[in-house]
Amino acid sequence: MHLFNVWAPRAATLSVEVGGKSLPMSGPDDEGWWDLAVASAGHGTDYGFLIDGDSKAVPDPKSLWQPYGVHGLSRVYDQHAFRWKDQGFQAPPLASAIIYELHIGTFTSEGTLDSAIAKLEYLHELGITHVELMPVGAFDGDHGWGYDGVALFAVHEAYGGPDALKRFVDAAHDIGLAVLLDVVYNHFGPSGNYTGKFGPYLTDAHRTPWGGAVNLEEAGSHQVRRFFCDNAQMWLRDFHIDGLRIDAVHSFVDRSAIHFLEELAAEIETLSATIGRKLVLIAESDLNDPRIVTPRQCGGFGMDAQWSDDFHHALFAVLTRDGLTGYYTDFGSLAQLAKALQKTFVYDGIFSRYRNRMHGRAVKDISQHRFLGFIQNHDQVGNRALGDRIAQSAGADRAKIAAALVLLGPFIPMLFQGEEWAATSPFLYFADHRDRELAQQVSEGRKREFLAFGWEPSTIPDPENPATFDRSKLNWDELSEPLHAETLDWYRKLIQLRRATPSLNNGEPGSLEVTYNEEQRWLSVIRAEIVIAINLAAKAVFLQVEQEANLILWSQPNVVVENGAIALPPESIAVIKTSPQR
16 A cells, blocks of 8 residues: 655646556645555555646656656655664764765766765775765766756665665764765756646746746745755655755745745754754855854754855965966965965955955854865866866875865865875766757857856867766776875875864864965964964975974975974975973
8 A cells, every 4th residue: 555645736637657557646635735545556666647637657756766767657665664774873973074075976986876885994994974975866867966856855776776875874874974965955957857747846936047946935835845844854864864965055045034944954953853863954055144054043044064165265276376267266365265264254245356246244153163174076176177176276285285274174174085095087077868959958058168268169078978977987996006095195194183183173263373474375374282384385485383393294205393493395284283282
């Protein structure tokens, strides 16, 4: 016996197709819901909905299993059939996290959740605490980034389907790793989205880069909000995910008295109390608005953390300097990097040339552990024309400097797959749209995007070419090569130092000092007894330190500390321990 139900206020008639038969459903009720109990249906039964006499069944908007892809029939899935072994697991506190973002399709050569399980012990030994998966909701085609998901409740079949995700989470928990999941609630993908046949999931009252905005405030929005809140709860409750990263919340258009994020935060807090596990919500936002991470009781939206773009932009611009375009034109000085380290937001109510307006608001007394710091992520690598990583963009020496500031800085550190060994495989933008016209539009759009920046179109990898996807797969054989092994050792030492040093885990605002010289291109970060000295110049610099300073970590040979001074070779970083403050 299975109860089929669906919200479809736009349907005049509605049937469920089961076993080749069309069975009329009861409804709609006052809220637009239809339902029908079918005795012969259960786990593994294929089904679809026939709307207003359609001859072809469409998938369930809340389908838990799409074995035939996003255009095919849905399949009934029993959430209670899986036998979990992670009873009693609790995720490490987010403030102590070292997060590792990965894309299932390119993390291993096989590109599945099951194959990724074999790499979990490696991540644990590295010192990672939280694995963050890019979206796994079903999307059109076999491979893609996942941000064009359309069957948001179904695990992408090419990754292994719903049971594979449960196996992955169970295995991660078994060795002490928490799992975060990226979810996309600001739009649906362009292919395979059938929600418009059922109800007003989108509204033309507002526009986004992906078309009509998700309906969070117009007629019917209470059910749309319910759809996304149910999705969030499902991942956390039924798949034992430990937290969600919510994509591009700045694209939400919601003027309701209770903002969607606030509603979601309240529901997840209740779920956390119910199941007895600490759950977290992390937002991606470019608004520079501290209300995102301000507790609900203080008038905020109640997110536990957000990505810190200003820190990334300031650090990247300082390291690369030449040829900066787009939002990077707002950055480039050591003063801005120092401000990001100390104040979190560089643009905290000041004028942005890129936006040609005032931008942001001061963070003030909010813990810096409410923000994630990184030099690479899927966007900041994948949105570059050639998907090049920081070691290619800035050089190996500067990449080491970046790693040190990320892992020893005041924010929650986040790494992107392969970063820790300076992987040479790019992370390109790739897709696999089965609609040839749409695929051609995506390919041509990518070329036009970078033509504006002076790129020759023929040099831009075609997102729809399978070779673009294949090139983005990590090459794990690189780990045995000396240069990559050296980089991995550098990351391990940085992580071990952070873990062993209380002052490097202090997120209180004002807990670090930064001094710098713009002309001489050096910067020094003081975190209690730890001093992080950086030289970005082409010649050596000499900096004053305490008489009793001891060198504990350095990126290049020939770093010397004596007589209260440190000599730093070009493009190097050194970590020094001074006498404890009394």
